[in-house]
Amino acid sequence: MDDHRVSFLIAGVQKGGTTALFDYLGEEPGLSLSREKELHIFDDERRDWAAADFADYHAAFAPFDGRARGEATPIYLYWPNSLARICAYNPAMRLIVVLRDPVARAWSHWRMEYARGAETQPFAWCVRAGRQRLFDAEPWGFHREFSYVERGFYGAQIAEALALFGAEQLLVLRAEDLKADPAAVLGRVRRFLGLPDGAAPRPREVHMAREMDYGSELTTADVAHLRAVYARDAERLADLTGVRFG
Template sequence: MSAGPRIDFMIVGVQKAGTTALYDFLAEDPAIGLSDVKEVHFFDDESVDWREPDYGPYHARFDWTAPRVRGEATPIYIYWREALERIAAYNPAAKLILLLRDPVARAWSHWKMEYARGVETRPFAWCIRQGRRRLFDAEPWGFHREYSYVERGYYGEQVERLFALFPRDQVLILKAEDLRADPNPALGAVNAFLGLPSPAPREPREVHVGREMDYGGGLSAEDEAFLRDLYAADMARLKSLTGIAFG
């Protein structure tokens, strides 16, 4: 790895958990320099030669002219195979921010997004059961950008991997539900984590609200119970690692 400046922090996940709102809030802070697009998608790019990666295209997404704390937000990083390992190789001193949302609500929101986009055509009940087999045909094997409704919710497993790669004092974990209800405590925690002065007070905001359309009904009690049971052991692991609980 060549010497030179590195990006200071990354919002590494999770998808559908308020990462866009957090990015927008941080973009208003003059002490923070964010990437020119919210999701850079560098460390999940399988076309990069990761044996000898060229960080030039990545660094080109940032303004280096002003002395700022620089960061980006690509929420697939926490989930994608080897993305965290690539980040650790790039900057072992990076500070990582992880937003978590109730995994059942996250899965339902994720499916609604893909269904509204026309990427997904099958009902949610099928997707979280038989539809998981589609990941066996994905590249890399077992990982899928769109159909990973269930898999992205295994937070305990993901956090355990994160803590194996980065010291815990380089990781800040927040709950999406808290950011949405009142952003100020979360934003204060982020600035303190980044070594910056407290930000100006903000009002709650809604970003990327789900499209109003016919989804064939809401989240069924049967599907929720199925997912709660599926996630039970992993949620226990998450609680033991972080003290955070959902459901």
């Protein structure tokens, strides 16, 4: 087997604090992280996955020196076939997933896309009738920008991960805990990756929402609607991981 393979991934979720975690891990002397965050290898539909070549992937890291290699691309947990491709690449891969309350995540995601100009519709429409747009997308039912609601079905996504990888290969964290007590969360990550204890990190926040007029607010009706949409999946997530939101 190729000992140079990437051995761990921050595989989710978007708007969940993955950039902060990637920055924290970049200060760990026992790890070799990719030069840039979000390499987008396993969600790349242009690759020939029947005969995948990972030379460019490995070139995104410093020359191999024996340290564990890792990267962070938070769409991997959501994007179809990404987890199966990861498993085919390295069945021993360790996956770190940082989950954020799916309602707050959807709202933050929409604000990001609206600020970028990719989204022009109000949030209330996007999380209701606007979900139909995903059925005009390719791959069918998935969308990189408009997947505000769909990325929050964590129970289904974690179930897929557990069908491919052993439970000991998956670490599920909460974004809220990472923000409130980064030292404790980083301690869990170090243990998961087999690293020695280290100094407490300097708390940081990255990718703060842009200050502007978004033309929408997160209403109590929106929250109630999304809680209802997520209710069954939320129970599945709790059964699998013990994690609950709301």
